[in-house]
Amino acid sequence: MARSNPISLRSLISEIGPVDQVGIEERVAKYITRSIKKASKVQALKLAVSMVDLTTLEGKDTPGKVASLCLKALHPHDDPSIPSTAAVCVYPRLVKHAKKLLRGSSVKIASVATAFPSGQAPLATRLSEVRAAVSDGADEIDMVISRGAFLAGELALVQDEIAAVRDACGKTTLKAILETSELETYDNIRAASFLAMRVLRPGDFIKTSTGKTSSNATLGNNQVMLEAIRDFYLETGTEIAMKPAGGIRTAKQAIQFLIAVKETLGDAWLNNAHYRFGASALLNDLVRQLVKEKTGAYQAPYTFSEASGSY
């Protein structure tokens, strides 16, 4: 934070460099051609399971639903070789219910706060929400940045708010949600990533989306943010973690995202302290594919707690 805080988006982008949109899209198009099979696939699937932030963010969430989510996060399947997920992600009101079940386990409790998903509440309200979630036992806080302020050019305000939330977190890990679909361009995503990273601590996350808008995490957005993390690391030595969220529903997609991490940031980022998936349905498909690899037979999705029924 010794650096001067750029006032305008233009000066920030000229400082950090713009994004080559065509280059990014060509690059990520290559990731989906990689062939990951057999033992390496099993390894990738298990790694992906250990990176899942098992999420439920609905108005109809109940303590009972959160309880079943927690048990699923602890034991995704009968097979003991399948690891627990990294965390569960719930609304602040439900943190204390999750805490009862997860205390003493390796599964962390993440809570969205700061008037998720819009972030359109007074700063004092947002900070008190963060403090409430932390005091209830949240290990990680997922905050949303003020996209409106960002697009209006008030970059300093956005950065100051992230810093204020960081301070309210205390020792709790912070994840800053950029909501990429509302930032419109790759240049903006890169700028917002740097804006956030400059006030985050090592081990804090930048996160693509809330999962509440039409467009969520894509390989392109993910790549822009991974390259921002890489450039920031090379410049400062600070390791910022990454969490794509929303829209990653299949094991195949998850493996493609892991390939992006491996080829952009390397093995140091291939663990759940550096990379997470924010997802609800993904875990079912990961476990389904793991069972398929083990038994050799394709599995039906309803065996893995998708909606039941004859189909």
Add this chain to the structure above:
Amino acid sequence: MSRLPITKTPKCFLGGAFIRSESGRVYEHKDSAGAFVCNIPLCTRKDLRNAVEAAAKAGPGWAKRSAYNRGQILYRIAEMLESRADELAAAISLTNPNAAASREVRAAIDRTVHYAGWTDKYESLLGSVNPVSTPHFNFTVMEPMGLIGILAPEESPLLGLLSMILPAITSGNTVIALASHGEPYPSILLGEILAVSDLPGGVVNLLTGTRADILPTMATHAHLRAVYAAANKSERTEIQQGAAEHVKRTVFLPSEKPIDWFADDAQGLYHIRHFLEAKTTWHPVGV
């Protein structure tokens, strides 16, 4: 000036779209004189997997349609078959000049109309109200099973294939069918016909290729609830062993002796019943 020939690339009808095999492989299709006709996709277990995903997506919507609407759509298939009857007959004659091609196409169209009539009737005949000695109203309704895998016979490439697909989709099941290996072209045409028949994409998925590639996966895929196969002794054994793991229903047409697809009992209510689950409800009354 002579015109360049425009030849058709045969493609499989999968999830409402026309696809080449995921593997990119093909096999040569030859006419009865041994002359090259076209390359047919050689589908793999991954195409089967994709077809199952497509069928699963289409399934709930198809099962929820009113019985009357399913009947209308099946009748529409007959209309579309009728308009391309000559082309279908020519495709059958291509590989088998001795076949009663026109008769087979006519029988296939009539069979489609036959099942179009059954969609809103089978339930009244197979469901029941059951007498019980407790104060309950006890009744049984028929529900579609879900995804059905079909291995069509080698002979009768149109009538045999349709006779196996129709009873399954009549009640709201969705199917993945492997067409005849030696005479695949009628199934390619059938796909093109189904695509314009108001049938939702994914309800019928047609694969071409060898049984050796498809059969083991069809037997063991847990998402398929039944396998309906024209199969010989060793194939039946392999299917039964694969199906046992997930308690899958198997329905066989032994292929050791020729199947008479024109027979009266090659269609009807009891073929529909193969692919239904009975649900019985106990409803308390009059206490």
